[in-house]
Amino acid sequence: MVTHPDALPVPTAPLMEPTAADMERYSKRWWRHKNLRSLNAWMLIPLISIFAQGFDGSMMNGLQSVSHWRSYFGTPTGATLGIFNAAYPLGGIAGVFLIRIPADRWGRRVGIAVGASLCCLGAVLQGAAVNLPMFVISRVALGAGSVVVAGVGAPYITEIAHPAQRSTATALFLTFYALGSITAGWTTFGTFRINGEASWRIPSALQGLPSIIQLLLVWFVPESPRWLVSKGRADEALAMLARYHGEGDPNDAVVRFEYHEITTMLASEKEMARSSLWEFATTPGNRRRLAIMIWAAICSQMSGNAFVSYYLAPVLTSVGLTTDLQQTLINATSQMVSWFSALYFATLPEKLGRRTLFLGSLVSMWIVIIAITAGSAEFDKDNDNKAAGYAVVVFLYLFSPAYNLGFNGNLGLYIPEILPYHLRTLGLSVFYFVQFCFMILSNFAVPVGLENIQWRLYPIFVAWVMVEFAGVWFLFPETKGPSLEEIAWIFDGTPEDKLARDALDVEKASVAVTEKVAAGG
Template identity: 75%
Template sequence: MGASKPTPCPRAHTLANPMPESRLDIDHWWRHPNLRTLNLLLLIPLLSIFSQGFDGSMMNGLQSVTHWQNYFGTPKGATLGFFNAAYPLGGVAGVFLISPVADGYGRRMGLALGAAFCCIGAALQGGSINIAMFVIARVIIGAGSVIVAGVGAPYITEIAHPAQRSTATALFLTFYSVGSIVAAWCTFGTFRIDGTASWRIPSSLQGFPSVIQLLLVWFVPESPRWLVSKGRSEEALAVLAKYHGEGDENDAVVQFEYAEIQSVLGAEQSFSKLNLFSFFRELATGPGNRKRLFIMVWAAICSQMSGNACVSYYLSPILTSVGLTSDLQQTLINATSQMLSWGSAVYFATLPAKLGRRTLFLSSLCAMWVIFICITAASAMFAQSHANKAAAYTVVVFLYLFSPAYNLGFNGNLGLYIPEILPFHLRTKGLSFFYFVQFCFMILSTFAVPIGLESIQWRFYLVFVVWIIVELIGVYFMFPETKGPTLEDIAYIFDGPNTKYSGELEAGGDEVKVEHIHAELK
């Protein structure tokens, strides 16, 4: 791929027709009963990332709650890092259940399993009587959270109307911010309670969205792609017709989707029994898959090692370092910053379809780099003179701005990009691998950040100032643009015209070359 701009698709796509225009009024989708129902039901898998957002914000808030600090012996440094690292540690274990359940028993069953883990973990967390019980509960929640996240992203991608797929999938990670807001205001509202209820209430509420998922996921339609992969093609066509064609099986979009899914999954049939070893062997085979492998690893690293752990889990010690020490100040800043984060995440979820995925990744990293430079400089000035309130407030302002900068590229955009670069038979296994790498680096960042902040104070931020430049270089040279093509057609961007993952659609035996992907990627 060239350094100056995204490389367009390397070939003229061979299809009977590009995606036809939908006869439905997509701009006013609520006027169509079945499409309206589908989009409302999408809220169930959209809740899948809620628990992860809740966790970081809750732990931020609890560090500002005196009763939590006293109950667990005021954890600092490595001990505090262990508290927070227990969550991604559970996530590392949970990734191994994503593909066997979601591919073997369906997306709904996978979502239900993860939600059940989260419910159990939240109950134990709220009722914890010692450090060990609290940590074990966080391990269980971490396992459940990664399962629902690993299933929820491809689930949305596979059932959303094709005209709304990019926005629907991008909205997925915005619910991270919804969870963060709920947790932040919950800890703000309970920190005044004189007793352990000040931390037990938010700890228990972490399981509330999982209860909703566990009860309502059975009303969400199963993935048509999963149904076809299990030989249940008639059911798949019925789902597509009901929700994408308002009951009309002959709808042009429905027929296009159905034919393309049949063609692609038929070509992928020989890969459907991939085990763990053959999955990694395939990822290492061919330049296209090796590029997918690099992107998944690099995106996972960027999503966890860009300094976001500082804001997500350790806002309290950062605020303390610039003189903001009261429970009220810290919980209020946490709550209001999460609202800004959510607002930006929702708006930015509409941008991948307009501006492109790669553009947002690069813009996000540039913005975070500038913000960390400003935080570092202001923190150094405050360290020289604690009377310098302007420096302290500057740190707070840029802490507020960090989440929107991160959300620009690594919220909805990331949630869309990873599922869509993977062909169907690699999708849940690939996401499992992505979350495995992501949670490994989450363990590293959540454990290392409090130690770094305690040992070298503001100088620790310089690590991120340098490292974000390295991340930016990797994205600039290796991440292709995927804006434009259908979900099945993205394989051509990575594998070229001879991809083994796609079949050819024919009309009357005549193949017609169309340049729509090539043109849209320019």
């Protein structure tokens, strides 16, 4: 086993693309490989980066059903309730500016640690809040920290996972959102019976638990080989790849090919990398990447998911389910349905394709929202129509699986993989900035809409999801199959295309000089 880069022999095997057998050796029965088992275990640390966001949405759903929380903060509704929930994405907007610097300058592990520290601070303030301003400030800190760990965690997994497992490993990232939701849902279900402030302070403080785990253990996770190469530490990158992707053999076909791709691609990117927002406007491929990130961020927040993520309690109240027990139980069990569906759907991108899952998810959500609208309208006509009310609950349960089909693991995989290394953390910062902006819009608009026009708000989303479908249809290419480095060719063309373009540019420049000399003569 390679334990130190100085002990690593120089690779001598000829460079050849790995065969299907080479990849299957690690994708099937991966648990038989000691170092790959270790890598997959350590990947749990960046995988829980999104846990905090899932915990927050479910916790706020649960707290709105807890009598002691409502009475302590004056039973917030409408715009006041919107402020409670919008504070979190407001912090997220501030946090996007903290993603790139620590992660690109000092490494992915330091980036995770910075975000986890902010989450711990926010959880302490939230659990100890004595008034509305303190609770809001705590949620700003939590939002900032959670977006940093999420923005670093996603590319971290993409960059350290074995190539045979990269799609599934990265797709699993957003499934931990649902795991956080389950934890918060059952926590609030268990604590709402406590007669006192502990009924809401306990779940508020527990939001910091995954961040404490990350702070303690992230230093044992291997650093990204792509980051190491970018910092001139190629020997350490090869040592990491050999140990965890080749079971200690630097001449393993997968290791050799992966190392060659990483070093070649990063050398090419380094020649042209300006790594600024302006670069997203300089080429057709980058402009398309930017459009996809913006549209994906909008779809992830404006498809009606705010009802289930943050405002389940008002929706349940509107169909006659008003008790603390009913609402906290539905919140907790619906999150379990969400998590189990997310885990299964995380295995589908490599089988069905990313674009297929996005489109299928939008169609499914469209059908579910229509059903929720119809059931709510019928219950509004006749409050004794329990069948209509229960039908709404059933489709509320089905909304999360419909959303998870395309916008959970599939989204967590798609955004990091369409971005080249030197734009990966910057691009994710852009994605989260747009996502949290629309989360704020949703968090302000939905409670006001529910308070003023009730179920009549839902048809807006029926129409909007159709617009989202059209955007995905025309913008999103399929990325199933190619390696992480080869996906760039879908947007920028193959290396041969680049050489042809460079030759054409040289030819044009030569012609221009010749014409200028002739004109001067």
